[in-house]
Amino acid sequence: xxxxxxxxxxxxxxxxxxxxxxxxxxxxxxxxxxxxxxxxxxxxxxxxxxxxxxxxxxxxxxxxxxxxxxxxxxxxxxxxxxxxxxxxxxxxxxxxxxxxxxxxxxxxxxxxxxxxxxxxxxxxxxxxxxxxxxxxxxxxxxxxxxxxxxxxxxxxxxxxxxxxxxxxxxxxxxxxxxxxxxx
Amino acid sequence: xxxxxxxxxxxxxxxxxxxxxxxxxxxxxxxxxxxxxxxxxxxxxxxxxxxxxxxxxxxxxxxxxxxxxxxxxxxxxxxxxxxxxxxxxxxxxxxxxxxxxxxxxxxxxxxxxxxxxxxxxxxxxxxxxxxxxxxxxxxxxxxxxxxxxxxxxxxxxxxxxxxxxxxxxxxxxxxxxxxxxxx
Amino acid sequence: xxxxxxxxxxxxxxxxxxxxxxxxxxxxxxxxxxxxxxxxxxxxxxxxxxxxxxxxxxxxxxxxxxxxxxxxxxxxxxxxxxxxxxxxxxxxxxxxxxxxxxxxxxxxxxxxxxxxxxxxxxxxxxxxxxxxxxxxxxxxxxxxxxxxxxxxxxxxxxxxxxxxxxxxxxxxxxxxxxxxxxx
Amino acid sequence: xxxxxxxxxxxxxxxxxxxxxxxxxxxxxxxxxxxxxxxxxxxxxxxxxxxxxxxxxxxxxxxxxxxxxxxxxxxxxxxxxxxxxxxxxxxxxxxxxxxxxxxxxxxxxxxxxxxxxxxxxxxxxxxxxxxxxxxxxxxxxxxxxxxxxxxxxxxxxxxxxxxxxxxxxxxxxxxxxxxxxxx
Numbered sequence: 001x002x003x004x005x006x007x008x009x010x011x012x013x014x015x016x017x018x019x020x021x022x023x024x025x026x027x028x029x030x031x032x033x034x035x036x037x038x039x040x041x042x043x044x045x046x047x048x049x050x051x052x053x054x055x056x057x058x059x060x061x062x063x064x065x066x067x068x069x070x071x072x073x074x075x076x077x078x079x080x081x082x083x084x085x086x087x088x089x090x091x092x093x094x095x096x097x098x099x100x101x102x103x104x105x106x107x108x109x110x111x112x113x114x115x116x117x118x119x120x121x122x123x124x125x126x127x128x129x130x131x132x133x134x135x136x137x138x139x140x141x142x143x144x145x146x147x148x149x150x151x152x153x154x155x156x157x158x159x160x161x162x163x164x165x166x167x168x169x170x171x172x173x174x175x176x177x178x179x180x181x182x183x
Numbered sequence: 184x185x186x187x188x189x190x191x192x193x194x195x196x197x198x199x200x201x202x203x204x205x206x207x208x209x210x211x212x213x214x215x216x217x218x219x220x221x222x223x224x225x226x227x228x229x230x231x232x233x234x235x236x237x238x239x240x241x242x243x244x245x246x247x248x249x250x251x252x253x254x255x256x257x258x259x260x261x262x263x264x265x266x267x268x269x270x271x272x273x274x275x276x277x278x279x280x281x282x283x284x285x286x287x288x289x290x291x292x293x294x295x296x297x298x299x300x301x302x303x304x305x306x307x308x309x310x311x312x313x314x315x316x317x318x319x320x321x322x323x324x325x326x327x328x329x330x331x332x333x334x335x336x337x338x339x340x341x342x343x344x345x346x347x348x349x350x351x352x353x354x355x356x357x358x359x360x361x362x363x364x365x366x
Numbered sequence: 367x368x369x370x371x372x373x374x375x376x377x378x379x380x381x382x383x384x385x386x387x388x389x390x391x392x393x394x395x396x397x398x399x400x401x402x403x404x405x406x407x408x409x410x411x412x413x414x415x416x417x418x419x420x421x422x423x424x425x426x427x428x429x430x431x432x433x434x435x436x437x438x439x440x441x442x443x444x445x446x447x448x449x450x451x452x453x454x455x456x457x458x459x460x461x462x463x464x465x466x467x468x469x470x471x472x473x474x475x476x477x478x479x480x481x482x483x484x485x486x487x488x489x490x491x492x493x494x495x496x497x498x499x500x501x502x503x504x505x506x507x508x509x510x511x512x513x514x515x516x517x518x519x520x521x522x523x524x525x526x527x528x529x530x531x532x533x534x535x536x537x538x539x540x541x542x543x544x545x546x547x548x549x
Numbered sequence: 550x551x552x553x554x555x556x557x558x559x560x561x562x563x564x565x566x567x568x569x570x571x572x573x574x575x576x577x578x579x580x581x582x583x584x585x586x587x588x589x590x591x592x593x594x595x596x597x598x599x600x601x602x603x604x605x606x607x608x609x610x611x612x613x614x615x616x617x618x619x620x621x622x623x624x625x626x627x628x629x630x631x632x633x634x635x636x637x638x639x640x641x642x643x644x645x646x647x648x649x650x651x652x653x654x655x656x657x658x659x660x661x662x663x664x665x666x667x668x669x670x671x672x673x674x675x676x677x678x679x680x681x682x683x684x685x686x687x688x689x690x691x692x693x694x695x696x697x698x699x700x701x702x703x704x705x706x707x708x709x710x711x712x713x714x715x716x717x718x719x720x721x722x723x724x725x726x727x728x729x730x731x732x
Contacts, residue, residue, distance in 0.1 A: 011227040035226075041218070041269045042262065044194040047341050079225065081321040082265060085272030086224045092268045127686055127696070128321045130679045131314035134500070137676055138264040138311045147676070158230050169718050310503055310513070313496045317683070320493055330493070352535050377593040401590070407635045408628065409584075410560040413707050445591065447687040448631060451641045452590045455634030494687045497680035504630040504677050524596050 001182045003029040004069035008076035008087030010035050015161035016120040019153050020075040023118060023171035027178055029073075030065060034086045037062055042092040052096040059093050063103070071114045071178070072145075074136070078121030078152075082132045091139065111144030116174065120153040120161055149174065184365045186212040187252035191259035191270030193218050198344035199303040202336050203258040206301060206354040210361055212256075213248060217269045220245055225275040235279045242276050246286065254297045254361070255328075257319070261304030261335075265315045274322065294327030299357065303336040303344055332357070367548045369395040370435035374442035374453030376401050381527035382486040385519050386441040389484060389537040393544055395439075396431060400452045403428055408458040418462040425459050429469070437480045437544070438511075440502070444487030444518075448498045457505065477510030482540065486533075488522040515540070550731045552578040553618035557625035557636030559584050564710035565669040568702050569624040572667060572720040576727055578622075579614060583635045586611055591641040601645045608642050612652070620663045620727070621694075623685070627670030627701075631681045640688065660693030665723065669702040669710055698723065 005024060009016045037058035045052045054060070066072060076083040083091075097106040117136050121129050129152050140147040151174065153167030162168060188207060192199045220241035228235045237243070249255060259266040266274075280289040300319050304312050312335050323330040334357065336350030345351060371390060375382045403424035411418045420426070432438060442449040449457075463472040483502050487495050495518050506513040517540065519533030528534060554573060558565045586607040594601045603609070615621060625632040632640075646655040666685050670678050678701050689696040700723065702716030711717060 009227070010225055011230075014227065035224070041267070041272075042193055043218075044192070044197065044260070044262075047194075077227070079275045080271075080277070080325075081318045082271065084224070085268055085275045088263075088265065088271045089224075089268030092262045094263065123321075123325070126699070127682065130683060131317040131321075133676065134314040134679060135264045138306075138314075142263075142306070149675070165722060166715070166719055170715055173714060309516070310499065313500060316493065317496060333492070348539060349532070349536055353532055356531060375593070376591055377596075380593065401592075407584070407633070407638075408559055410558070410563065410626070410628075413560075443593070445641045446637075446643065446691075447684045448637065450590070451634055451638030454629075454631065454637045455590075458628045458634045461628070489687075489691070497683040497687075500680040501630045504672075504680075508629075508672070 001071060002069045003027060003071040003073065003178065003182070004066050005029050005031050005073040005075055006066065006087070006090070007031060007033045007035070008074070008084040008090070010077075010084060010086060013158075014077060015153065015155040015158065016075055016077040016118065018159070019120055019151065019161050019167060019171050020073065020118045022168065023151070023174045024073070025175050027175070027182060030069060032062055032065060034062070034090050039086075039089050039093065041089050042095055044095070046095065046099070052099055059090070060102070062090070063093070063097055067103070067109050069113070071116070073116045073118060075118045078119050078125050078129050078132065081128050082135070083119070107143055114146045114148045115140050116148055117150040118171070119150070120155050120167070122154065122156040125152045125154050184254060185252045186210060186254040186256060186361065186365070187249050188212050188214050188256040188258055189249065189270070189273070190214060190216045190218070191257070191267040191273070193260075193267060193269060196341075197260060198336065198338040198341065199258055199260040199301065201342070202303055202334065202344050202350060202354050203256065203301045205351065206334070206357045206361075207256070208358050210358070210365060213252060215245055215248060217245070217273050222272050222276065224272050225278055227278070229278065229282070235282055238279075242273070243285070245273070246276070246280055250286070250292050252296070254299070256299045256301060258301045261302050261308050261312050261315065264311050265318070266302070290326055297329045297331045298323050299331055300333040301354070302333070303338050303350075305337065305339040308335045308337050367437060368435045369393060369437040369439060369544065369548070370432050371395050371397050371439040371441055372432065372453070372456070373397060373399045373401070374440070374450040374456070376443075376450060376452060379524075380443060381519065381521040381524065382441055382443040382484065384525070385486055385517065385527045385533060385537050386439065386484045388534065389517070389540045390439070391541050393541070393548060396435065398428055398431060400428070400456050405455050405459065407455050408461055410461070412461065412465070418465055421462075425456070426468070428456070429459070429463055433469070433475050435479070437482070439482045439484060441484045444485050444491050444495050444498065447494050448501070449485070473509055480512045480514045481506050482514055483516040484537070485516070486519040486521050486527055488520065491518045491520050550620060551618045552576060552620040552622060552727065552731070553615050554578050554580050554622040554624055555615065555636070555639070556580060556582045556584070557623070557633040557639070559626075559633060559635060562707075563626060564702065564704040564707065565624055565626045565667065567708070568669055568700065568710045568716060568720050569622065569667045571717065572700070572723045572727075573622070574724050576724070576731060579618060581611060581614060583611070583639050588635075588638050588642065590638050591644055593644070595644065595648070601648055608639070609651070611639070612642070612646055616652070616658050618662070620665070622665045622667060624667045627668050627674050627678050627681065630677050631684070632668070656692055663695045663697045664689050665697055666699040667720070668699070669704050669716075671703065671705040674701045674703050
């Protein structure tokens with residue numbers, strides 16, 4: 001079992017990344033930093049005769065990497081009560097992968113994966129972040145991906161996430177669980 | 184009273200735009216098409232000593248236009264159960280405007296505006312689009328913007344939105360209401 | 367195709383009942399008024415050796431009536447951002463029906479039904495009533511019941527619902543739809 | 550600072566009660582078991598000339614007890630993705646207290662209290678229980694009550710809640726926090 005972490009944050013060593021790395025400690029994971037990639041917004045070409053065209057960016061390389069793993073960890077700061085625009089643009093492009101012969105059966109591949117969400121926000125995230133969790137429920141539900149759990153942490157200042165004892169506990173527990181599963 | 188429509192769609196003349204234009208019929212609105220602008224993702228610099236830097240893209244010009252109007256209509260297709268990544272990137276950048284001396288008191292300005300959301304989706308949007316509406320509630324709630332109402336339409340094929348009689352009725356009603364208010 | 371309307375309101379001729387009756391105009395429906403029945407709260411006996419006991423109230427008669435119909439309309443005022451306690455107590459008792467040999471395969475029977483929700487509230491129901499709709503999604507999802515649609519109206523004073531033009535339009539449309547289906 | 554625990558469960562020593570009691574360990578709390586009280590459903594008399602009448606049940610005694618405390622813990626099993634009907638009937642009656650001269654200014658009294666929710670469910674409660682949390686947000690928001698936090702546990706069989714390590718950790722943390730505050 002192998003793990004890909006898809007980082008949606010835009011700040012190096014932010015609280016979200018910190019919490020995520022704690023949950024991934026000593027695990028062999030492939031870290032994918034969306035902020036370092038060039039991913040264009042989806043252009044909806046579902047109904048155009050020519051269909052989706054190659055966007056000439058890094059999306060294809062990244063989704064190909066993602067598909068090589070069994071467990072996907074979506075790590076995103078909560079910006080404006082939702083995932084980052086960077087993460088959203090990445091997910092929007094899945095509509096293209098659904099119709100991309102180079103990918104093959106995208107939905108079927110995604111349906112065999114397990115997903116986790118780790119998110120940190122500053123404004124009552126355990127309440128105001130719930131709609132975002134529900135969106136991930138719908139996203140994974142559409143794909144058939146098994147939504148195995150999520151951790152919502154609260155932090156504002158850099159490093160502050162270590163003070164959210166429940167989030168830290170949950171990250172350590174997830175770490176243990178994944179260690180047992182990947183042995 | 185003047186109106187700005189912020190279009191988050193990526194397809195020319197899509198169902199969302201169509202429904203929105205129906206609601207704006209014969210009204211004097213400024214249409215802002217995010218897909219035609221270059222808006223970089225936010226880079227979270229709240230905690231960096233140098234703060235946010237000018238991103239050298241179209242964001243500043245667009246938010247300046249938006250701020251000139253009293254009524255803001257957020258028009259977005261529902262991609263993956265949420266607003267488009269294009270729209271999300273635009274909203275993420277508000278964090279920068281909150282700290283931008285060129286803008287002045289962004290939150291205070293936004294708190295005097297009225298907002299509507301018009302969104303069209305293909306997969307049970309009146310149910311699976313609800314978390315997105317809740318996110319707009321939180322976004323406008325933070326800003327103090329008055330959330331005046333939303334319309335969720337259902338459509339997949341181009342032009343299909345005209346068959347969603349309830350969405351069309353709601354768009355016509357909104358049109359009447361705005362006509363009365365802008366006289 | 368036959369229709370049962372399950373009324374969860376506690377006030378005679380309230381706004382919720384009014385809107386519901388408009389949607390049921392000229393249709394042959396069985397009206398079930400929960401407020402006139404004696405339905406005890408569930409007592410969770412799933413894990414007791416003796417199991418659920420007959421509660422000696424009207425629940426069994428009512429659920430038996432409900433099960434005779436193909437379309438179920440759940441009509442409830444929105445009290446405190448959710449269905450009425452009267453309606454909730456009724457639904458809670460389904461846990462008993464799931465294990466009641468007198469009922470037979472409750473879940474399987476429910477899975478062949480279509481459901482609608484009609485709800486009226488006074489405090490921004492189209493926003494603050496959304497969690498209730500999501501709960502019905504989960505309830506019907508568990509049962510396999512097809513959730514065909516919902517109408518949320520806004521009203522406070524008696525009779526005020528007639529001024530919610532969108533809710534009235536939606537009720538009339540539902541009426542047409544059900545007329546076509548029941549012919 | 551004194552604490553009232555409002556128990557909405559219907560089974561003696563259920564998982565919800567167990568988790569709640571763990572969070573209340575060694576604290577001086579007043580336990581209120583709704584299942585042992587007779588609380589009639591609200592009858593909406595807001596618009597009747599005579600107004601709400603005395604219901605002749607235990608509600609008044611119970612709400613009077615509740616109002617004597619500073620911290621309110623709402624402890625409810627998750628039945629059908631929401632609070633128990635027993636708990637809902639209790640909360641529905643608040644509409645009466647809002648207009649009850651015997652109570653005085655109900656809303657103002659409630660606005661000075663802190664609230665916690667502890668809930669245990671069996672079917673993905675950390676996801677499917679989220680709408681219930683959002684409803685408590687709206688309920689407390691209306692009252693001005695400070696919503697201090699919630700714990701959602703997962704359990705089906707009696708006693709199983711002890712295996713939900715994150716819920717147990719959160720309960721122990723809440724216990725510590727309340728101990729510090731009540732000293």
